[in-house]
Amino acid sequence: MSEADALAFPPLLWGEAVSTDAFDHACQRALLGCDAGLVAYRVNASVAQAALVFAPEVPLAKAMAMLPLCGVGFQNALGVMAPPEVAVHLDWDGGIRVNGAACGRFRAMASTADPAAVPDWLVIGFTLPLIPASDRPGDTPDQTSLYAEGCAEVSPHALIEAWARHSLNWINRWDEEGSRALHSEWRGLAQDMGEEITRDGLTGKFLGVDEDFGMLLRDGETTHLIPLTTVLEPAP
Structure with a gap:
């Protein structure tokens, strides 16, 4: 491992x-x-x-807050390092948006899919494209990469370090203060809030989220709750 690869992480990480x-x-x-x-x-x-391993002490339904939490940590980190005109937003299911276009995403996996069970482990990680996937980026205007959005001076190694620091700060706040501050921060970054969207076969207005970040989708007279656990990838 080269010196450039040996990243520095805060205590506990x-x-x-x-x-x-x-x-x-x-x-x-x-x-x-x-x-x-x-x-x-x-x-x-x-x-x-980058991907972070958690050992939750709460049921999976509540532990899934680590997905939006890590997204907020990412936005906080890139928001400091990127030029001021670069806008970073977050999809409910883990997608990352830079200047409105999809730019990688977060993923989540846990030892159990039972929302009421306390998982042995939970992993939250992201993939961020640095350069366009093809030499014809105009063919996919809804997809972008970090460097294509004016962030060529952002060091990906430094970004991962900063993501870990900001995420740990939010974990500490979540532990000590509950989820209110995280909810407030995330709502200001959420993509498509208040818009008509389709999710899990349902189409309706994205009203917001419940206490555990489940999606509230208004379809006519009915408000559906889509738990955040539905975005989990199956464990091996």
């Missing part, structure tokens, strides 16, 4: 540079019983990835 998918690596390490606080990360010329 520790890093592993990997050459494979960082999210998959973190999930495998969690499955084998690694300690919470592992940050697996991978940076190459085209992509930056």
